[in-house]
Amino acid sequence: MENKRILIANRGEIAIRIMNACDELGLDYVVVYTAEDSASLHVRKALEAKGPEAAYRICNYKDPNEIFSVADHSGADAIHPGYGFFSENFRFARRAALRNRPIVFIGPRWEVIRDLGSKINTKRIAKQLGIPVIPGSDEPLYSEIEAEVLAEKLFYRQKKQGIEKPSILVKASAGGGGMGIEEVNHLDTFRQIYRRIQNYAKRQFGDEGVLIEQCMRDYHHLEVQLLCSQHGEIVHFSTRNCTIQSTGRQKRVEAAPGFDPRSIGYPFDAAKVLEQMINYSIQLAEKVKYDNVGTWEWIVTRDGKPYLLEVNTRIQVENEISARISRIAGYDGPVNLIREQIRAALGEKLGFSQNDVTFSGTSIELRIVAEDVKRGFAPWCGKITTFSFPEKPWVRVYSHVPQDRPYEIPTEYDPNLALAIIWGMNTEQARERARDFLSQTVIRGEDSRGGPIVTNLSYLKKRLDDVLKF
Amino acid sequence: MDINLNDLLRQYKSHPYEDHHIDTPHTGVVSFRVKEGQEVKGPSGQWLHRPGTLLYILEREKNPKKITSSFTGKVASLRTELEGTFVQAGERLLTIQHKLNRxxxxxxxxxxxxxxxxxxxxxxxxxxxxxxxxxxxxxxxxxxxxxxxxxxxxxxxxxxxxxxxxxxxxxxxxxxxxxxxxxxxxxxxxxxxxxxxxxxxxxxxxxxxxxxxx
The missing domain is CATH 2.40.50.100 (RNA polymerase II/Efflux pump adaptor protein, barrel-sandwich hybrid domain)
Structure with a gap:
């Protein structure tokens, strides 16, 4: 594995975390950036650590030719896609594997990405294995009439079940990350929302396919973190709870483990539900011969029933809270799932089994975003002048925002500023520490009209009370 | 709306030029097809379907891309030192001095x-x-x-x-x-x-x- 060079095909904080993982493994790396990101910390860090040849300006993170052209020029052996961009693009992964000069794609095999990349296909495989999934369409709909018939059925079904306020979700089939989802509360408004989503999907993703499913109310959003190798090993790194999300269904506060039955009461047997989810996830991983890190997303309703939503065939933003609560026997340092991901992709054996992994405490991730929570989480644009946070042994902060000079937020990408990962011996301590961290964090800045910066710090603080509570 | 048309027209008459900088659209290896001072043409034809003068070729992933001029004018500040090298996206290669028409x-x-x-x-x-x-x-x-x-x-x-x-x-x-x-x-x-x-x-x-x- 030595002497390998990794091309980091992403930006912002994930690029920095991948650099750290490469450093831990003693691997060389290069980064790419666009003109808008010239001032980003990931570029500066790479240049400082590896010299002037370590950062390449490209026209677009989403142009595969740019990535491969830089990979060849820089002699990279593997590409780490991070999350977003090419991370779940099986065509990209396939091209990397099949080209004249093959390059390792740091992720699962392209066939796996293809099969699990579509929520619909995942649903189909899950159904075959008897894994519970949410009622709704199992293929993208392009016809308004078909969609309306199904919407009617779903409303009828909910009424029959005695659900007080039935509703359904309309999603852009090609969407992801919470973008392009709207709720329909009444059949009369269905057509209007359907058309809006269809237009949105066509503009943003170039595909107007739309999915419809029953809208689950009163549920928690959970995830199972798996790590698999090319040698058939499967190890889980417990669960996460990502219920606290913005109105656009983007995660804001996450916690691991997914439930904490030792200190919080649940209307169902939480430990049993977690075990069920993990077992179902492993069952699906075995079926498709999964071979890298992956996240199985679930929702759990108040009656304690888990439903599989989808599989994210990549590393996730919130992977590190799972790492924080985990220990691998015989390994001294902290667990780093990105490091394990790179090792697995380069063909190494995990070197440990499920029995070697133990869990302790609770970890919370806070996503600090420049957004106006009161105005529907509207993104804020402008320049950050001060950005400082407390340094404590129990918190780790990842950010691409430089702390020593002003930084203009590029408008091309999400206005995420930083991730804070906090650990506590138990949920109460983790929550207390998170509060402590937030009150000592200072962010100042102004927009183009001289107005002050808007962030979600106070929102995060308020929502901490709800962490892990059903 | 009081704009002084005479002033504006005089200004354009004394210096009817605009500089257009040509930057690489993406990464690749450059080989120039023009020389410093050469006159180049922009696209022509009824639907602008005839491309302008070939300025340079940018080859990426074995895929040579012909970059033609979008403007009519004269080639200035050609960076000949980049000939045959790998360039990043947005690298400035040359400037075209374009005379404004009516x-x-x-x-x-x-x-x-x-x-x-x-x-x-x-x-x-x-x-x-x-x-x-x-x-x-x-x-x-x-x-x-x-x-x-x-x-x-x-x-x-x-x-x-x-x-x-x-x-x-x-x-x-x-x-x-x-x-x-x-x-x-x-x-x-x-x-x-x-x-x-x-x-x-x-x-x-x-x-x-x-x-x-x-």
């Missing part, structure tokens, strides 16, 4: 006369689907807009915002962007001509047509 002078002046609706932020812009349909159908008449009409969608950080037109009512005289273009902050999106100003605008155009010889 239509371009009209365009520059129109930007000063029309009520220009500008991009409030750097983002991607779209006309609403209804507006597109209308513009496609009725290119002759032009689309009249009134204050408060939501005809533009701004797509920023993957979020769509409908923008109301905030200027005086009039007719969309000129559109400066293509659907889905990334437009810089304050760059013009479209120009609206007030109905009472239409004669003035036509006068301006008429005057340049007669006074300017290419």
């Amino acid at each position: 239509d371009e002078i009209i365009d520059r002046i129109l930007r000063k006369v029309l009520h220009i609706f500008r991009a409030p932020q750097r983002a991607r812009y779209f006309f609403t689907p209804e507006t597109v349909t209308f513009l496609e159908k009725e290119t002759e008449k032009g689309l009249s807009v009134s204050t408060g009409d939501e005809i533009i969608i701004m797509s920023l950080m993957k979020r769509d915002t409908f923008l109301p037109y905030d200027g005086p009512p009039g007719i969309i005289y000129k559109v400066y962007f293509q659907q889905g273009d990334l437009v810089e902050q304050d760059a013009p999106l479209f120009g609206v001509c007030l109905p009472e100003k239409l004669p003035f605008v036509q006068k301006v155009i008429q005057r340049i047509r007669t006074e300017w010889d290419d």
Whole structure:
């Protein structure tokens, strides 16, 4: 594995975390950036650590030719896609594997990405294995009439079940990350929302396919973190709870483990539900011969029933809270799932089994975003002048925002500023520490009209009370 | 609307040039096809279907891309030291000094006369689907807009915002962007001509047509 060079095909904080993982493994790396990101910390860090040849300006993170052209020029052996961009693009992964000069794609095999990349296909495989999934369409709909018939059925079904306020979700089939989802509360408004989503999907993703499913109310959003190798090993790194999300269904506060039955009461047997989810996830991983890190997303309703939503065939933003609560026997340092991901992709054996992994405490991730929570989480644009946070042994902060000079937020990408990962011996301590961290964090800045910066710090603080509570 | 036409025209007459910088659109290996000082042509033909002079070839992933000139003019500051090397995206390769013609002078002046609706932020812009349909159908008449009409969608950080037109009512005289273009902050999106100003605008155009010889 030595002497390998990794091309980091992403930006912002994930690029920095991948650099750290490469450093831990003693691997060389290069980064790419666009003109808008010239001032980003990931570029500066790479240049400082590896010299002037370590950062390449490209026209677009989403142009595969740019990535491969830089990979060849820089002699990279593997590409780490991070999350977003090419991370779940099986065509990209396939091209990397099949080209004249093959390059390792740091992720699962392209066939796996293809099969699990579509929520619909995942649903189909899950159904075959008897894994519970949410009622709704199992293929993208392009016809308004078909969609309306199904919407009617779903409303009828909910009424029959005695659900007080039935509703359904309309999603852009090609969407992801919470973008392009709207709720329909009444059949009369269905057509209007359907058309809006269809237009949105066509503009943003170039595909107007739309999915419809029953809208689950009163549920928690959970995830199972798996790590698999090319040698058939499967190890889980417990669960996460990502219920606290913005109105656009983007995660804001996450916690691991997914439930904490030792200190919080649940209307169902939480430990049993977690075990069920993990077992179902492993069952699906075995079926498709999964071979890298992956996240199985679930929702759990108040009656304690888990439903599989989808599989994210990549590393996730919130992977590190799972790492924080985990220990691998015989390994001294902290667990780093990105490091394990790179090792697995380069063909190494995990070197440990499920029995070697133990869990302790609770970890919370806070996503600090420049957004106006009161105005529907509207993104804020402008320049950050001060950005400082407390340094404590129990918190780790990842950010691409430089702390020593002003930084203009590029408008091309999400206005995420930083991730804070906090650990506590138990949920109460983790929550207390998170509060402590937030009150000592200072962010100042102004927009183009001289107005002050808007962030979600106070929102995060308020929502901490709800962490892990059903 | 008091713009001094004489001053403007005099200014353009004394220096009727614009510099166009040619930067690489993406990474690749460069090989030049022009020399310093060479005259180059922009695209021509009824639909601008004949490409301009070949400036350089950018080869990426075994795929040579011919980069032709979008402007007519003279090649200046050619970076010959980059010949045969791998360049990053956005690298400046040369500059074309372009002499403005009559239509371009009209365009520059129109930007000063029309009520220009500008991009409030750097983002991607779209006309609403209804507006597109209308513009496609009725290119002759032009689309009249009134204050408060939501005809533009701004797509920023993957979020769509409908923008109301905030200027005086009039007719969309000129559109400066293509659907889905990334437009810089304050760059013009479209120009609206007030109905009472239409004669003035036509006068301006008429005057340049007669006074300017290419």
